Amino acid sequence: MGTRILTVEDDDRIRQSLRLALEDEGWEVDEAATGEDAVERFAQHPADVVLIDLMLPGMDGFEVCRNIRRNSDVPILMVTARTDTHDVVAGLEAGADDYITKPYAPKELSARVRALLRRVRTGDSASPHQRFGDLEIAPQEGQVKRGGIEVHLTKTEFRLLCELASNPGRVFSREQLLERVWGYGYFGDGRLVDVHVRRLRTKVEADPANPRHVVTVRGLGYKIQP
């Protein structure tokens, strides 16, 4: 079965041109013109990647994000108006894994989709089982437990945690994490890392406001510690 992409976009012509461009990449395209339609379609027919325009009439893109995120860890790529608005952070908080700004080049879009598709749950087979205090990471099983109870992480959060855990105590810069987890280089948006770390903390930390495991090293980046 091929890779399915659900595009949520209210502009008819953009949707049609996206279908043409994405089908050229060899992907199967499913479409939704409204947020309600998108949620329904996804429930019936889960996709491998969801592309959501945040500006939708009726149920907006943030709501669609949260709705899908409730039951699925499918990679979500959101389309934002601009990079400097709060939309980016709000979209990431709502559960998106990455974002792209309109107008975007289709090459850029397919590159982002491919990066999301590459982000598999299980780590390298060589990655060992690790423990940081009450936090347990089992990369091969794709499992994370806190206090013995499994916590549900998205693929991106999981990859982020695994990268940090690959070298405990070492400080990873935002750029390094962007490259390893998102496939961006130096020019990626540091907010992707910041928001995902914040979301990760709400799941793996007992007190997310005072993190003990995933800590910030100001001016340098993040690290994991027992």
Added chain:
Amino acid sequence: MKRRPRGGLGRFALRTRVTLAFGLGTLLLSSLLVVLSYSVVRENLINERQSTATRQVFVNARVMRDALRTAEPDVPRLLASLETPAGSRPLLFQQGRWFAQSFTRGRDALPLDLRERVIGGAPATMRYVFDDRMALAIGVPIPAVDAAYFEVADLSELGETLDFLRFSLLGAAAVTTVAGAALGAWVAVRVLRPLSAVALAASAIAEGDLAIRLEGGSDTELASLAASFNEMAGALQERIERDARFASDVSHELRSPLTTLASSIEVLESRRDELSERGQAALDLLSADIERFTSMVEDLLEISRFEPGKGNLHLEPVWLAELVRYVLEAHHTTDDVRLVIAENAAEAFVSADKRRLIRVIGNLIENADSHGEGIRQVVVEGDNPVRVTIDDLGAGVDPEDRDLIFERFARGRGSHNRSGSEGAGLGLALVAEHVALHRGRVWVEDAPEGGARFVVELPRFDPSVPDDEGHQPLDQAVEEVT
């Protein structure tokens, strides 16, 4: 703006003018008062003295007439026996002979004019200066005995009184003038205080703080000034915001068709081989200009962001030299361009919105490539502030155009000398706005080797100040890592 030609006091500041006007006014008034009161007092004093003396002279003249009618009068004794006011000396002229009581007040002490008139038969009074002293002479003819009686009064005592009065009045006038000027200065400061508030507010608006308003206070005139000012500021703000919103709305609306265009062209590109040669050429033109169009819309979106200020500035410590190297490498191959990193700037961090700073450096590099015939060298230097200088190989920028090129869609007058058909557009305007948001400066000057030198100056990040999220200072963190 039209300016009135200024003359006279207009050359000075308003405060000085008000002070001067008050000083001059009080000087004028007090001088007038001095002159008036001095002359009134003087006239009164002299007149009183004169009438007293005149009465006495007539009395004495009568005494003399009666005495002279007797046989063998002893004139000098008679003169000495007369009652005269202090400082007054009697003189008598009888049958061509002069009799005086004192040697200093003889015939010559009397003005000739007076003597002739009195001897001619008419009583007369005269004020004059004798021996440097003010004197009063009164003469009465005594025809019955063929004589004339005179008295010379020394008015110098009166003169001293008047001198003292004049001195006191002038002193008072001087004090009043100084007090008037002081009052003027005080009033000027008081009255101009709201004016300086207006000036401050106006310059704040000029610097882009459109939200500033004046407080009216209780004074009705000031309140109306403040109200008009605020109305103007409000109208200005509304207008600027409407323009910004318009630009923003337009570029937002352009995004959707652009996305469709870009995706569709991509589909065509992948079917390039199916097109004829002419079709391929047209497609190339189309995709090149779609790319240009897209970047223009992106610039426009970024520059017309509706909410200016720091609200959406995502500040983090950024290693400047590293950022410059990355941006340079994204545009050029490494050995293409000389990058010099001075020792004092090698470790420098700046507090910046990385995305915007990348845009700043990127736009300057693109500007040097498209308008400056390439880059000669890029230098990162300076302790605090840290500077990035980009020297190009072009013809430089005319001094008159150096501010202009940082304005939106500006094409400097010298731009026809520059290569490339694309206008400067928004690139440098974006640079200027982003740098200002980072509390830095950007300018262009002549590079020493020729060509233009663009300089960006940014304040160095101070690691000892904890950030908003209360993260630990950098030096501590570095210690932790090492």
